Amino acid sequence: MARLIRNTRQRAVSRAPARHLVVCQHDGRFDSTVEVAAISDLIQQKDQIVWVDLQNPRAEDLALLSDEFGFHPLAIEDATHPHERPKIDAYNGYYFLLFYALRYDAAQKRISSQQVSLFIGANYLVCIHQDPIAAIDETIRRWQRYEHDFGEDVAELLYHLLDTIVDEYFPILDALIERVEDVEAQIFDHFRPESLQEIFALKRELLLMRKIVASERDVLNVLIRREAPVYPRDMVAYFQDVYDHLIRITDSIDTYRDLLSSALDAFLSLQSNQLNEVVKTLTIASIILMSAALIAGVYGMNFEFMPELSWPWGYPFALGLMAAISLLLIAIFKRRGWL
Amino acid sequence: MARLIRNTRQRAVSRAPARHLVVCQHDGRFDSTVEVAAISDLIQQKDQIVWVDLQNPRAEDLALLSDEFGFHPLAIEDATHPHERPKIDAYNGYYFLLFYALRYDAAQKRISSQQVSLFIGANYLVCIHQDPIAAIDETIRRWQRYEHDFGEDVAELLYHLLDTIVDEYFPILDALIERVEDVEAQIFDHFRPESLQEIFALKRELLLMRKIVASERDVLNVLIRREAPVYPRDMVAYFQDVYDHLIRITDSIDTYRDLLSSALDAFLSLQSNQLNEVVKTLTIASIILMSAALIAGVYGMNFEFMPELSWPWGYPFALGLMAAISLLLIAIFKRRGWL
């Protein structure tokens, strides 16, 4: 069983290749070969929007980045260490945002998370991450295709990126919900001890997912409430939309965690019910068999003077006595409601 | 077992026919044949109140609507996607409100919810929903009949609509409460394992209903507290009234959820009690029968020198011994309080 929080404080050894994609919206052209060193000049031009995407960066990339943008050393450190806790920090002139893309491994039935570190300035967006992240590629692709839909604004880029990341949570949530409902149905339809392990696995996954989504919700809340010098006021409705999605997800998770707890209670009740049934069977069968055996035992005694033994109908009488007592006991158990 | 939240993110395929009822209070006449395109002119007249009711709208209806009223695209999206979470958003010049009508299927013993999306402007009210909703039809009917009771105000229309929707919650709540009390009585009166399934089904329904009602309560709270430019101040008492109803419902749900939990605890205790009883029976019967069988076994031994075997009263003596030991055991168990 792997760790829930896999990478606390140790630098994860990532096998993804380093990629240094610099995308800048300069007269409609997207350039993935811009020199890192040229960035500081680019962002001087206030009408430029620059998106820098660093995948699995080396130390020297980070150093350059730090030089070009003047990021705070603690923010750089946060960006390159795994955290498992979304957050937003306001620095002088830019925000630092930690967000998480989620991936569901249907075979292993496990969620894994990928950290995306974002530096959000007035006219730039810097993404740092270890592994390839579908939502980033998707957002860049859509930006390139529908450029004028995205407006001229970093906030809008950010909205599209976060929205794409969060949209990918829904199918994962749906997969978990389906499993919860399967396990729930299973419990009442055909009770199997294996359901227990599934309940606990689901509890674990929902707990992991909730922890990340709830923190992201708090981050979005900060983005919405704060007097933000970084994005125009009318973007609020858009971030509110992402926020609503996150609330809906945590609400659903809470509801399904409640249902899982109910399912566990039901499982335990049914288990205990089954024990009752087994013990009842044991009790009924034991009492009947022991009573019959006692009669057999009595007529197996070796006393010289046992008149029944020489009766011609002695043997059938004994068998009949056994049957009669068994029927009597069954009647008693029926009256008690045990049968 | 169907989903609690049935439609998350997928567009529900509704079979209700599209209906485009435009009702406008224009010199006391209600017109269901007004052209959609004429609405923008109507709402220019400040002394008009316009109620637009769109059932199961097509994409082109929505586009027209958006053109005529200038609604925000995100609000339109919210109005046409299923959510399971009531909310209120303030836009420039209007509110967007999500509310839910509930229906109780007495045969299936399940609650289902129907989303009502409302756009509330200074002199218009736009309802969008998929299925026919009784409360809307009822409100329109009452508006038509008692027009002057409704005043000249959108807020009053809104109050009547929300009040009608919420009033329909009470019989549903009563049906659930009756089931809770039935199951509670059942547990102590005649214990049946089936009660367990009913307890969990009720927990589920109350959870679903509470989730919706509690969010609606929050929405009403916003309506009451907020400096609302949309309705006159003296409407507050009316919305307060709906708010009170919603609080009463959530309070009752919480109380009955507490009672259900108690009932489950009682069920488990009684189940465990029953196990105790069964095991006691088993123990008492086993010990008595085994003791008697041991005596029979002893006199069934084949030793040559067993004086009792040749006693004339040996056989009755053995039977008497069995009876005596049984009575002794019964006395012991009685003293222990097991009988």
Place this chain on the structure above:
Amino acid sequence: MARLIRNTRQRAVSRAPARHLVVCQHDGRFDSTVEVAAISDLIQQKDQIVWVDLQNPRAEDLALLSDEFGFHPLAIEDATHPHERPKIDAYNGYYFLLFYALRYDAAQKRISSQQVSLFIGANYLVCIHQDPIAAIDETIRRWQRYEHDFGEDVAELLYHLLDTIVDEYFPILDALIERVEDVEAQIFDHFRPESLQEIFALKRELLLMRKIVASERDVLNVLIRREAPVYPRDMVAYFQDVYDHLIRITDSIDTYRDLLSSALDAFLSLQSNQLNEVVKTLTIASIILMSAALIAGVYGMNFEFMPELSWPWGYPFALGLMAAISLLLIAIFKRRGWL
């Protein structure tokens, strides 16, 4: 088992006779025959204090009342419908207050509640209720007797009424507490399955009482905190006193609910302990009896060549063997701590 919330939304059919007592403090005279229609004149005189008590009012009484005082229709509706939720609403010029008198039926061991609706104006107090309420009669009697102690103030009248109502909660609480402590003592002293039903009945009663008292506490809090134009500032200490009583009651209820939960846990543990004891008895007795029976069985075999069978001391040897094995088993069980 009757409903916790008996009357939600249906008008209770009350059998108490209608009574229309109008009490007014007009030059020290109490008049129960004042015409309802004369009230509006009376309350014009600012130096008058008017107490109107309507028991089980008819619709026409309410209509008159509404005309004379000009109460809001929603308040009138609240006053005549059963609610089970204390509340306070500020209207223009008066407060509307819902409070509950409690009665404990010692035979049935159940609490029942009676709604008192109060309209509190600058110089009048209107009570509406269905059944006769002891606290109201008591307060009026004391007002008549010690008139000058009550001051010249509606707030003081209100304080005396609420204080009398709340004072009647204490003996009810004491009765419940006594039952909690009885059931607690019972569990450890002489365990009986009936304790379970008593625990759940008490949980139910405490839950009901807490729900009402906690809401009344919130209502008093509003009375104390709010800038109240209706009563003079120095009354705050008095209302604070009622508030303290209510807090003390909810605190006690919470403590005793905690103790009840503990008692239930204790009950279940003892029940489970008892099962352990029974099963231990079964195990010990079975093993001993079966071992002895096995020896008897062995010497009941019919082999031709069994030397022990022809020993003169064979029979005593067999019985001695049974005794020896039984003693050995008992020693083993003692060492294990089972005996």
Place this chain on the structure above:
Amino acid sequence: MARLIRNTRQRAVSRAPARHLVVCQHDGRFDSTVEVAAISDLIQQKDQIVWVDLQNPRAEDLALLSDEFGFHPLAIEDATHPHERPKIDAYNGYYFLLFYALRYDAAQKRISSQQVSLFIGANYLVCIHQDPIAAIDETIRRWQRYEHDFGEDVAELLYHLLDTIVDEYFPILDALIERVEDVEAQIFDHFRPESLQEIFALKRELLLMRKIVASERDVLNVLIRREAPVYPRDMVAYFQDVYDHLIRITDSIDTYRDLLSSALDAFLSLQSNQLNEVVKTLTIASIILMSAALIAGVYGMNFEFMPELSWPWGYPFALGLMAAISLLLIAIFKRRGWL
């Protein structure tokens, strides 16, 4: 089992003798024979500090007090009725404070509480209590001995009194903690059903102690936060110190209540584990003994043609068969991990 809240609303019949000690710091002299009636003159002198200690006061003492100091009737009532709830009320010119001294009866293993009512004025401190309270005597003794350490300030007197009361909580807490740890160790070391009763008794005592201490913490918080006209600003650090002690106590109580809950869970698990062990023993022994008995039964059958019966080694063969089957069964149970 006595009541947790012993005296709710009934005046406790105290057997402690009435004592009317009036202590005043008048030019260094402590006078316990000052006439009550002289107090009003004393407290007029602003440079005087007066400590009035009334133990088990009679009604006329209270009346005098009320006259001399002009205390509010509700405060006087609160001071002389048992409450079980610490509180602070600000009156015009003085505070009224309810605090509780605790005493631990090591033999009975029960905590009892003693109410101390304090009126705190600018230059006086009035204590009212029923039973002798060690902390009060101790504080007065220290005041007399180290007079100049106490400063010239009522707040400092108050601090010393509260500090002495709270300091006496620590040994009580330590006694409870020791019992918690004993019971915890007991559970895992040598499981005894009696632990259960001790766990519930401890839960009860911790609950009682927490209820009082937590309310006192709130009272201190009010003393620290409030703009207090009664004591100088630099006293805050001292009251903060008492507050810290109370927080430390509630924190410890919470931690140990958590540990008690864990201990209860552990107890139940071990109890259930023990049941498993017993039932396993029963199962293993039954199956082995029944199998051997079956063989004995078979060779006890009376068929004429049973070849084994006439074998010379028939009897040893039968015994060997029993042994073989027993060993086989033991091997099977070992493989299953039951032995």
Place this chain on the structure above:
Amino acid sequence: MARLIRNTRQRAVSRAPARHLVVCQHDGRFDSTVEVAAISDLIQQKDQIVWVDLQNPRAEDLALLSDEFGFHPLAIEDATHPHERPKIDAYNGYYFLLFYALRYDAAQKRISSQQVSLFIGANYLVCIHQDPIAAIDETIRRWQRYEHDFGEDVAELLYHLLDTIVDEYFPILDALIERVEDVEAQIFDHFRPESLQEIFALKRELLLMRKIVASERDVLNVLIRREAPVYPRDMVAYFQDVYDHLIRITDSIDTYRDLLSSALDAFLSLQSNQLNEVVKTLTIASIILMSAALIAGVYGMNFEFMPELSWPWGYPFALGLMAAISLLLIAIFKRRGWL
């Protein structure tokens, strides 16, 4: 089992030798032999930073300290008494801070805590502790080596000290997490009753650690939020970093406590499941063996007229009957799903 809170209110008898290290940054020289009495002169020089480290101080050391720095007596008392509760108090001109270093004893599998008391002035830092604390030595060593990295600021020294202390929490947390995951895996892979004790030990350690870390988090929060005259504004990001670490630790602890609770539930379910299995085995075996024994008993009866007894195939017939009934029973149990 030792105490969770070992030293409440009693002075711990420490065996660590007293050490009086005075470190001062005076023209780059670190001096551990500075006279205590010279400190007051040193701290007069505003450009000096003085770090005083007192290990296991004697009463006279503390008196001197108090004289030189003028610390408040309550702060001195707090510094020398064990507390188990981190806190921060603002005094006139300095902060008093209680923090805890943690140590994990891998052999005993227990966490122990060491109190560090800090007085933080404008240009001095005084540490008081009983035992040698690695983080302090480490911080001093790094300060000496990389002096100019530390800036000229007490706040930076403080940051480095707290950061070093908190960094040592992570390996301890990792050790606990590993144990949680081991015990979790154990439960489902090879169920052993010993897991129970490990679960409760872990709960205890996590509870202890959480209590300390959560209080330290609150302390850091005060440091960040408060208008702090003691350190420059740009240090906030650094303290924020320590705060984030502490939040991450408490979050992880909470998650793992949740998982432990789940693990306990799983353990209990599996235990109960095992009981079910054992009882099923008992039931099946008993019924089969008793049925066969009954047949043997019947043919062991001594009736004169039992035709089967003289059948040549009587014996095999009896054995065959036993086998047939056993197979029938097995078939029945299979159909019931018990086998």
